[in-house]
Amino acid sequence: MCAHLRTRYDEALLSQQRAANLIKHLVRRITLAEAELKRAQAFEALPQLVKVHREATDKLTHRRRTLPQVATLLAEAVDAWAMAKAALSGRKQRIEELERRIRETNVTLQNCDGERREQEAVIARDGASTAAAALGLDADSARTLLNWPADWLPTQYTQLLAEAPLPPAAPHGEPPRERRTAAQLHMAANATVDGCMVALSLRAGTSGYPTVALAHASRLDNADPDAKADTALQALSEWLTENEAADADIHTTVEKVRAERLEENAFISRSVETLAEELRHTQEVITQRVAGALDNITTALDQLNRDAGLFGADLHYQIDPPTDTDHSWRCSVTPRWRRNPNGPMLAYDTVTNTAQEKLFSIHLVLAALLAAPHAQGRVLVLDELGDSLGQEHRREVLSAITKVATAHGITVLGTCQDTLMRDVAPVCGQILYFQYPSKSEYLNRPTRMFGYDPQAGRVELTAEQLTRRLTL
Structure with missing residues (x-):
């Protein structure tokens, strides 16, 4: 009975172990399935992500390309801001100047108004013709100066203006039609003429008005804007007509x-x-x-x-x-x-x-002399020849100078101390010996010259021998 139960127990343990292994296998299958599912989802989302990545890359590239332009625009904006600031400061100064001129012009206008009232009083007393003759003006100039209507305008010209009915609106797609009233157009025309006169008044501050008629028109009173605009328009028309050929x-x-x-x-x-x-x-x-x-x-x-x-x-x-x-x-x-x-x-x-x-x-120094064109026949001057050198280095320096001078036909003039004569004399063709006797003597001793005799021995050249040689 115990053996049977033990067998059943072993079989149960074996079944339990198989079940545990099966569960582990299923867990691994489930994990693999989940990984495959995620991979499949990622594969499906890959094209969209690639597209998004490409778009982001393009945007980034575009931003990088436009960054220098933005920096340039920023610099230009800073410069423009500085220029605008300077212009604003200049504009303020200009406004102050214009205000000062306006005050001066108002004073001038007040004086002119006083003169005009005086002239009107004279005309009211003596008549327009007498006043024009007294001022040296013709009738038209007198009327302009007095702000009287010109002869070319009817007495009641405002009655000729009639209000026309508003035109219908333009059909869709066509340019809009003019729908302002005659009064609005009249006001716009007066404003345009006033703008022209203001521009001319700014110019008049430096160079004056182009014509006398424009100067008279600028002095008219603003009590009658229509009359002032008509006079100014007439003066502008005459000025433009006179300069039409030159403008063309x-x-x-x-x-x-x-x-x-x-x-x-x-x-x-x-x-x-x-x-x-x-x-x-x-x-x-x-x-x-x-x-x-x-x-x-x-x-x-x-x-x-x-x-x-x-x-x-x-x-x-x-x-x-x-x-x-x-x-x-x-x-x-x-x-x-x-x-x-x-x-x-x-x-x-x-x-x-x-x-x-x-x-x-x-x-x-020798190289510079040799590199010069036509070195033969040139003269090299060396001061303190062989100074501050030992016997071996002095011999090398003198040997180098001798070889170069002999090979290239160069004359070397060198100075040295008495202590160096033993080393220098053998390489010299001629020697000039200057002897300083003492501090009490004003002059040196006579200069002594040494050269070679026919047997190449060193001899002293006397003045007598030199003179005899020159006479031969």
Whole structure:
């Protein structure tokens, strides 16, 4: 019985384990199914997301492209704001000036009104014809000055204006029709004429009115706006009629002058371009010439340096032509030489042995002399020859000078102290010996000259021998 129960118990445990495994398998299947569902949903949403991403990318690209334009517009807006601020300040000043002129004009108008009332009193007493004759005016000018209706207007011209019925509205799609009344149009016309007179009054402040009629029209009283507008319109019409021919020809004149100015500007531009090109060519030629001279000096300097048993030298230079009319040429040259076989080129002012610096300086001077055109026959003057040098470096310097002078036919004039005569004398063709006796003597002793005799021995050249040689 116990064995049977144990068997049943083992079978139950086995069934339970299988059920647990099945549950785990189902959980994994469910998880995979959920993942597949999410993947399928993501795959379905992918095209829309790609489209949204593309649109967002396009918008971002557009924003990035428009960003410089926005920055430019912002800068322009800032400049416009500054200009508007300045213009506002100028406008305020202009308004103050105009207000001052208006006050002055009101005073002038009051004076003119007083004169006009006096003239009206005279005319009322003596008549218009007598007053016109007294003022030297004709009848029309007198009427204009007195603000009387002109003869070309009917006495009751306002009765000729009739109100027409309003036209019907324009059909849909057609331009709108004029539907203002005659009174509105009359007021608009008067306002336009007043605007013209205001513009002329601003001009009159500096150059005066174009005609006397316009000046008279500007002084009319505002009690009768229609009469003032009619008088001003008549004066404007006469002024425009007189200048109609000139206005018609001014366009042709302006076009002619504009064409001449364009032709002059084109000629000047071509001339400037030609001169600029010639200037660039000249600068290139000068740069090439200077660079060629410096290259020749570099070649000679390197050769002298290597002949002295050193490791080469050059000139590092930079030539900058002027970029503007107020600029100058700039040429920077740095002599360099190599201290060891595999070392770099070091500038001349790099700390080194004093004797080496002296030798390099002599090489540089000789290289400049050799690089000059037609070096043969030139004279090189050296002060304190061999000074501050040891015996070996002095020998190298004198040897370099001797070789160059002999090979290229150069005359070298050198000065040195008495202590260096033993080293310098063997390499000289002639010697001038200046002797300073003492501080109490005013003059040096006679100059002594030394040269070579036929057997190459050093002898003193006396004045007698020199004189005899010159007479032979």
